[in-house]
Amino acid sequence: MSLLIRGGHVIDPANGIDEVCDVLVENGRIAAIGDVSTADEVIDAAGCHVCPGLIDMHVHLREPGQEWKEDIESGSRAAVAGGVTTFCCMPNTEPRMDHAGIVLQVIERARQVGLCNVHPIAAVSRNLEGRELTEMRELARAGAVAFSDDGMPVWHAGVMRKALEYASSFGFLVIQHAEELELTSGGCINEGWVSTRLGVAGMPAEGEDAMIARDIMLTRRADARYHVAHISTAGAVELVRRARSEGLQVTAEAAPHHFAMTEEEVMHFNADAKMSPPLRTEEDRQAVIEGLRDGTIEVIATDHAPHHEDDKRCGLSCAAFGIVGLETMLPVSLELVSNNVLTMSGLIAKMTSNPARLLGLEGGTLSEGAVADICIFDAGKRWRLDRDRLFSRSKNTPWHGKEMTGQVTHTIKSGRVVFREGVIDG
Amino acid sequence: MKQFRHLFGIAGMSREQLEYLLNLGESFIDVSRRPIKKAPTLRGKTIINLFFENSTRTRTSFEIAGKRLSADVINISASTSATKKGESLLDTGQTLAAMQPHVLVIRHSIAGTCEFLAEYLDNTSIVNAGDGAHEHPTQILTDLLTLRLAGGYENKVITIVGDIAHSRVARSHLHAARLMGYRVRLVAPKTLLPAEVERYGCEISHDFDAAIPGSDVLYMLRVQTERLTDNCSFPSIREYHEAYGLNRRRLAAAGDDCLVMHPGPMNRGVEIATDVADSASACILEQVEHGVAIRMAVLTALCGEAGGEA
Numbered sequence: 093m094s095l096l097i098r099g100g101h102v103i104d105p106a107n108g109i110d111e112v113c114d115v116l117v118e119n120g121r122i123a124a125i126g127d128v129s130t131a132d133e134v135i136d137a138a139g140c141h142v143c144p145g146l147i148d149m150h151v152h153l154r155e156p157g158q159e160w161k162e163d164i165e166s167g168s169r170a171a172v173a174g175g176v177t178t179f180c181c182m183p184n185t186e187p188r189m190d191h192a193g194i195v196l197q198v199i200e201r202a203r204q205v206g207l208c209n210v211h212p213i214a215a216v217s218r219n220l221e222g223r224e225l226t227e228m229r230e231l232a233r234a235g236a237v238a239f240s241d242d243g244m245p246v247w248h249a250g251v252m253r254k255a256l257e258y259a260s261s262f263g264f265l266v267i268q269h270a271e272e273l274e275l276t277s278g279g280c281i282n283e284g285w286v287s288t289r290l291g292v293a294g295m296p297a298e299g300e301d302a303m304i305a306r307d308i309m310l311t312r313r314a315d316a317r318y319h320v321a322h323i324s325t326a327g328a329v330e331l332v333r334r335a336r337s338e339g340l341q342v343t344a345e346a347a348p349h350h351f352a353m354t355e356e357e358v359m360h361f362n363a364d365a366k367m368s369p370p371l372r373t374e375e376d377r378q379a380v381i382e383g384l385r386d387g388t389i390e391v392i393a394t395d396h397a398p399h400h401e402d403d404k405r406c407g408l409s410c411a412a413f414g415i416v417g418l419e420t421m422l423p424v425s426l427e428l429v430s431n432n433v434l435t436m437s438g439l440i441a442k443m444t445s446n447p448a449r450l451l452g453l454e455g456g457t458l459s460e461g462a463v464a465d466i467c468i469f470d471a472g473k474r475w476r477l478d479r480d481r482l483f484s485r486s487k488n489t490p491w492h493g494k495e496m497t498g499q500v501t502h503t504i505k506s507g508r509v510v511f512r513e514g515v516i517d518g
Numbered sequence: 519m520k521q522f523r524h525l526f527g528i529a530g531m532s533r534e535q536l537e538y539l540l541n542l543g544e545s546f547i548d549v550s551r552r553p554i555k556k557a558p559t560l561r562g563k564t565i566i567n568l569f570f571e572n573s574t575r576t577r578t579s580f581e582i583a584g585k586r587l588s589a590d591v592i593n594i595s596a597s598t599s600a601t602k603k604g605e606s607l608l609d610t611g612q613t614l615a616a617m618q619p620h621v622l623v624i625r626h627s628i629a630g631t632c633e634f635l636a637e638y639l640d641n642t643s644i645v646n647a648g649d650g651a652h653e654h655p656t657q658i659l660t661d662l663l664t665l666r667l668a669g670g671y672e673n674k675v676i677t678i679v680g681d682i683a684h685s686r687v688a689r690s691h692l693h694a695a696r697l698m699g700y701r702v703r704l705v706a707p708k709t710l711l712p713a714e715v716e717r718y719g720c721e722i723s724h725d726f727d728a729a730i731p732g733s734d735v736l737y738m739l740r741v742q743t744e745r746l747t748d749n750c751s752f753p754s755i756r757e758y759h760e761a762y763g764l765n766r767r768r769l770a771a772a773g774d775d776c777l778v779m780h781p782g783p784m785n786r787g788v789e790i791a792t793d794v795a796d797s798a799s800a801c802i803l804e805q806v807e808h809g810v811a812i813r814m815a816v817l818t819a820l821c822g823e824a825g826g827e828a
Contacts (some may be wrong), residue, residue, distance in 0.1 A: 283713045284713050284714050285713070285714040285717050287712070287713060288689075288712040288713050288714055288715055288717075289529075289689070290629050290630060290652055291629040291649075291650050291651030291652035291653070291686055291689055292629045292630075292650065292651070292652075294712075294713060296713070360633065361629070361630035361633055361634060405608055405634075406607060406608065406634075407607065407626075407628040407629075407630055407631055407634045408628075408629065408630050408634075409628050409629060409630075409650070410628060
């Protein structure tokens, strides 16, 4: 069985390919890039871009525990609809992914669903309580690709120090949800003009900055690998920039909402624009964009956080934190190309080869012989987002009703077309 | 005449709308002073006061306002804890709205409750009787009516003292000041000021004594003593009173023409000394009286009746 993707603009950052050509897939792997005459099946990709299947290293599946919000199948469907063929899921399931059994269960369920590669990120601390470390070696053997207590910070400095020291002894990456809870407690949106106008408690930027500053010091001492999840403030971007210029193994990811939106989005109590860290100021947004441009931020990841409408329809300060993002990741991020922040190749790298390298994953390239995980998208296609048409089980998106530019047309997983023109196969 | 669908807050209202309500409110003052305190304006109208937070004066004020205009008034006190988890707030709102009241008057500790419920309730007008630290529009209308009858508010300086961070009254005044042409001076330590509050275009001081000269009104906010000490906003009530309490000495420095206002309920000896609260400069009880008239005006405007027929 062979598949020919004909005439698309192929972007393969890992191999420096950025040109119109054909991609031939045979037996689930990339067989050739260049001029190919024919195959069993042909997809006409003229006018579209063809890139490695996207990798989203920050997704909350709600299975096990909260399957009414999202399960591995619905999350996988949302992923492929967004061009994502590989994603990492965070450990704040119920029970938590803090022992190997849950990691194995999630991997097995994802394999049964068969739409995506799903790589668990296991907990740093038992039950995400920030007190005792998990058995990281055991978890890694089970398939965990990194460690995080995401949703919660590893709050106590002493525990974080030990986590970084222990993890780095074995080369593991620690991902921090940076939030100094003493400063953010009770807050529901960014602390600033909007929180003042609305009369709600805010979460100051310093809550993020202070923890990252501390963590960088600990990372330096431990000679560890430290990754900042969903970076959102100007101060945090500058801290990461300085740490990197010093040669520390510090990396960061940005979520599309943090470079596409500001706190103004919440000005009318819009609970679907409430997440943690919150939407920040225009200055912060520009700083995140600059961090993406200059390479301080290597990865774009969604922090896809499905919530049932019951958890959102209760007033801003009571609403759950988080928005879904898998299906809007690519179109929202394409704004970085149309605004000349990044080249197309530079953008795609942040959603393919960069996270693959960071996490030691196969994939993220169209190299000959690589597994054929491919995303085809029409970068100029304009469409209006309707939350009721999302594949995710949850509909908590701030982009409802908004015009998007750029749409995934096909997603190919191991040579199989799993998403085609709005329809999922499988 | 201008019709009102809802009253969420001062933000988003026009000067004309505020003046309309003030005029209407002024015309209603007399109803409460008559031997027979009843007018037929809202006969056949149903008003539900839905209070999720404790309140005596605001709830009573709305109740009396509705009853003096012959509306059928129902009071509901819902405990916030039972309804904190959202959906039941929505369910409560929808259930009451299904009984077809004309107006739902709502107080809730969550900012934005009225806007939130209004999205789901079609045929009911909603009045915000205080939502978290967001807005308290009828209090501001009450204050403006009181000032109007005491000589006007235009170009006056209203110095608001106390816990600005948690005050819906302060926020609503900051919006109203721009619309109605008065100035607001905020006095508080930084621990009780919200972020970027200067963007309202107000003056800010941490020194009460320095802020007194030039003030036409000293507007004292109620201090919630548990809030003050629980989160380290202030070390003690004693020190608070010393730094930000309105006492005889400060009142004298303000001069005879300076008015003292308070949205109530007062903590005597904390933000305001007893002799000041009972002094001739205080118009705190006038505020209460005018509160009824303003709420009569608001209910009338929302029920679609124009004019002050009474």
